[in-house]
Amino acid sequence: MWRRLLLVALAVLAGAAPSSAAVAAADQWVGEGLLPFPSDRFTVADRSSPTGRRVHFPAGSLPANVAGTHIDPAEWNRQDGFSPGTPILVHVPGLDPVTSGIAPVTDIGRSLRPDAPIVLLNTRTGQRTPYWAELDAHAADDPARQLLIIRPAVALSEATRYLVVLRGLRDRTGAWIPAPDRAVSQRQGHHLYLTWDFTVASRAGLTGRVLRMRDAAFAALGRAAPAFTIGQVTDYTAEQDARIARQVRGTVTVPSYLTGAGGPGSRLNYPPGGELPAASGTTYAAEFVCNIPRGVTAQKPAHLSLYGHGLLGAPTEINAGNVKQMAYDHGFLFCATSWIGLSAADIPFVAGVWSDLSGFPSVPDRLQQSFLNFLFLGRAMVANGGFDAHPAFQDGQGRSLLDRRGGLHYDGNSQGGINGGALTAIAQDWTRAVLGVPGMNYSTMLQRSTAFAPFQQLMDRSYPDRTDQQVIFGLLQMLWDRGEANGYAQHLTSRPLPGTPVHQVLMHVAFGDHQVSPAAAQVQARTIGARLHRPALAPGWSDEVVPFWGIGAIRSYPYRGSALVVWNSGEAYAPPPTNLAPSDPRYGPDPHEFPRAQPGAQSQKAAFLLTGRVIDVCGGPCP
Template identity: 45%
Template sequence: MRRTRLAYALVLATLGAAGCGSDPAPVTPPPAAPNEYSLGGTVSGLEGKGLVLEVALPGDLFSNLAIEANGEFTFKPALEGGDSYEVTVAVQPADPAQSCTVKGGKGVVASADVTGVSVECVRLPADPRWIGGEVSGLKGTGLVLQNNGKDDLSVTMDGAFQFATPQADGETYDVTVSAQPTNPAQTCAIEAGKGTVDGADVKGVLVKCTDDPPVFNVDPSTIDVTNADRCDFLDTAHCLFPWPNDHFTVADPTTSTGRRVALHPLSMPVNAEVDLSPAVNAPAGTIVSPGGIGMDPTDWNRADGFSPGQMLLTYVPGLDLGMTGIGPITHMERSLEADSPLVVIDAETLERHLVWGELDSYATSDATRALIIRAGMNFREGHRYVVALRNLKDSAGQILEASDAFQVYRDAIPSNVPAIEARRDSMEKIFDVLAGAGVERKELYLAWDFTVASANSLAGRMLHIRDDAFEKLGNAAPTFTITQVLQNPDANRSRRIIGTFTVPNYLNQANGVAGASFNYNAPDDGLPDQFDGSGTLQANFICNIPRAALPDGNDATSPVVPGRAALYGHGQQGSASQVNGGAATGELSNTYNFVFCATDFIGMSSGDNENILRLVTEFGRMNTLADRLQQGLLNNLFLARLMIHPQGFISDPAFRGGPQNQPLIDTSDVFYYGISQGGILGGALVAISQDIRRGVLGVTGMNYSLLLDRATGFDQLRVFFDQAYTNEFDRRFVFSSVQMLWDRGETNGYAWHVGNDPLPKTPTHAVLMQNAFADHQVTQWSADVEARTIGAGIHVPVVNPGRSIDTTPYFGIEPIASYPHFGSAVFVWDTGPFDAMQNKGTPPPPVENKPLRDGVDPHGVPRVQPGARLQISEFLRSTGKIIDPCGDMPCLAP
């Protein structure tokens, strides 16, 4: 029954392709003996007809199986334990013509059914060109060739060979040896194995095998793998370099990515004791941050991947960026060029991702100067990426040698070290991705992979507390209490209303005080639970009624024109009281009739100052900032609901006026306007809001791990941070890793959903970004990354010719074609070159990761421009649009 001829297979193929004939009567095999096992697997990608598989069995026996569709297959004859088998393609499918390859088709039957054979089919090019050549000198067995890092071809004898998958004209081919022959051991080398297909089959690849043993420059037994379970021995400069890295994850089928971060406590940075007294002008020793505390990775390990804006880190001794040709922040498009020494590849699409490279300018020596790789647009959620450094050079132009550990994998050096071999398969998968993207293995200095967290991992906690809180609220308005009403507090406002409102508390301390973190009930399902089951907190609010809505707060006969409802987001570690300012909200509200309300953005408000001070010396506390930020976002959502609910603010006399006791707020819609920190956090708020659909983000950016390096505002805290973490590689790791938690409360973790890819149960949104060229506090580079990620159009011309130092100014941000523009947009306001005599203007920002300190900081300029204010008014409407306030010219601020 097992013996079947290939001729019969061809008959099956012909019948299948013709689509006619009748099937032979089924033959019922005899019952399998207890020691017999089935052989099968799955077929994928099949489109054509006539595919026939063949299996070679012991005793020169063969069996064929016609395949008609994708899915599982099983050969008819049963196999006995110990039988060898080899599955091959006897006949390729036609109509359309395809090439099918077999993976995992060769082996010996153990005491179980064989189900892992994989047959993958791809459609052939219209004019297929076959890649092949000659093998000579082959004596051993097990030689496997690959083309472009795939399409495995086993070769058993000298003579002609040809790969199963053809290529099209113009495509490149790269034939390599995937496995060298054994019995006897030989070394086979490729000649003429690379090129471009050009109008004919490739037949000139030569594979020459010799008995000379390969010569390796590295002895794997000398590689220190002592902590390979928690460190990466590819980069010995730091336990957690290269970073981020799937080596620090584990498989987890319950997550959206199939992985989970698994940082080991012993691998995390440990702090030193720091006297914080100078920060509060107290006597020495008054406030001391304890030392010897390692970062607890518990909250990091809740993630199913790394930040979409993660800072990538490694150390390359002697690296010269200019000599190597790595594109800096001003030439990040270099990373997309074919010969770029720095590439980051999407493992799914094989597309190159826009990145730049820079050396840490804060390091005090070259021996501690990390290579930083940053994304010019956020990495895609849930995607796996491969990072590759190749052809790196020192200042003399000499090629830098890869580490011994990496050479073992790159050069396929065999070893008998279990820790090394345990990782070889994952490294080969990395090389496969790079080969598919045209990156040559032999050129590599270092390569590693990492997986980006899913949307569920990034936003899941926030969406959970949002949905839980609003489900409990139902159709009601949040409860609120007014504690003070001020009539006519200034020239722009007729009434200031101050009070508190009630919000469910998901933090682990009563009233969600500073220093609290999320409350997780046992058993911990990874989602926050309301404190004590029904605990609440009291959030503060300040609302200002403009005179445009009510001319005089004391005059009950003043006519009422209800003002547009808008939340205001305050600046760095500020408070709701910043809504009382004149430059940002006062004149704007009175000119265009906005009622602005604000609450403290807890987590990063003035009430969090002490916690933040302690945090920078003990970053294991980072969850106390990130979790309270998310509670702060929820507080803002409740405040927005209060502004538009019929039983909300307008139900109270303080929010009514005029002879007919009219509402002072137009409840038909609610908007958002945030500046600086309010812009950085505001993108997240808009992305998760079910009430707010439009927001203005003033002098904004995202990704604090990028912002802090280039912000003058971190100067004071950096002093204490450096004292706490004296290892300069630790500092880089801390700055990078904290972004994974910060993502949960700032725009970087929500950027892909700010625009047209809304989060679950959330409408689409649009934002207007108003930025300052060469901002000293919120770097323009972070705003550019945000604009690319959210898909914002940019006003052109952006700046005057020669003003930008970019090779391609604002690369990757699409120009706005015409006005009015609908959707998200970014406008850059420029105060002009620095004029020391007049003390105005600013130079472009530095290329390195440091803040701009020269010139006059333009951070506060856009908000006071009449054109910018008009633009805000036109955009923050239910049918809002983007207008051009600059008249087809750059937006210049005198």
């Protein structure tokens, strides 16, 4: 394989596009450990898979914790390729990114220059993919363990082989860094350092499990509303709550695709030898909370929207002041359920996972069940004989307070924006969603988030090696793709998944966000084809050479399509340009909750959800 990859790499250096034959499968080459990562040397041929490959990590090959227990590769070996947002990892001793001219997150356009020292090539089309690259800032004090992390600036195409070429790398003195392999060293006229390839997972490998669950569950349900129970109805006086008239709590009955009782630690239920999950024969009682705002009547019924809560939160987040205000001002009934897998009830399990990551697959498995729970809650809201037929959602004369004819919508913030992208991509009952302070790709977001700090401490105790940590983030992303937007984004707007309508998405991003990296939101916007409200920022705020590179502008309003609107609190500053969280006071107060609290943002969200039109509520940078 080295000879073939070398020929392809030299073709890249010469400006020629390689043929598919040039990167055809060949014998594995011997590398050291798991680097570079990802690589097709960790796959085997499999004619039954859509990619023709199957991931194969041998037992004992994945990182071990301090107790010497290696991560069990069984669930990873179900994959037919690597993540479309995978971090690409390699160790280059002595590398200096600045003298090498490597594109940082603040200058992504540089990655496509003819002389760029890193080339990320789609071997199917021969086109180069934009990226940014950074040295692991968490290992700055240990260069021997400091990896170069290459991050795609747009999702990589599914079921496609990519070629990575490193060339012309320099140390801090400006001297060329010699290639680690003798065969490559003989080509130093091209200053070629290293080249390898990897295969991205297929659409079926990323989304097939939850689509099987959705299609089977709704085929059994038909046009009926799912069964539900009402547990508590609370009517508030105006003195008790000036914005919410009634709160309804209960459970909706959902087919369970999880083992056992479906609690933390449970897994998807696979039949013997099966590649796709099957219903376990039991049901899951998904708890929900709904708020009916004041001003709603049978003549002026409430608009219907699901709401997605934040990290390790709960459905009661709809009691937050900003959510209540939007419900009251714009006549929305919000109903919420839990992102099981990453909800408040999961905190003890999630904390424990960091001591032995063999338990991590439960997180994306339960997240996929949560998607089905949300879909069933939504169907109960809009189906004939659903919520509208229950006295809890009627007035004193038995008349419905719900506007079922207006359809269903989705609004979520933070984790609700991240997971909401995946949920919307599979949704059949709504076509418009607002993703508040969103992003995708946890392997990019975790260390850039102040919210990850306590989990980083747990990781440092159990997996202290900095090289292992970056490999672990790449491994986790392979499974996390099943439960967050990164695995679904290529079908979120255009090219919808089978049996799914086209969707429109409005993204509200907080400039300088401390919890969800705006860089990850930009990757999502490029991937889904969202257009940007411009001017996004007033002059002097952005640290990017070309602000919001690769994201087209909205040319006129009202705009029909998916959009990205940046909200600047005026108090936060651009985050660190590497994999560090903006935890230092110099970055200002966290603006994470700023967009959802702005009246203009709420008006823009309501107009978009109800009409499909993005309106300009700022007349310039927002706010």
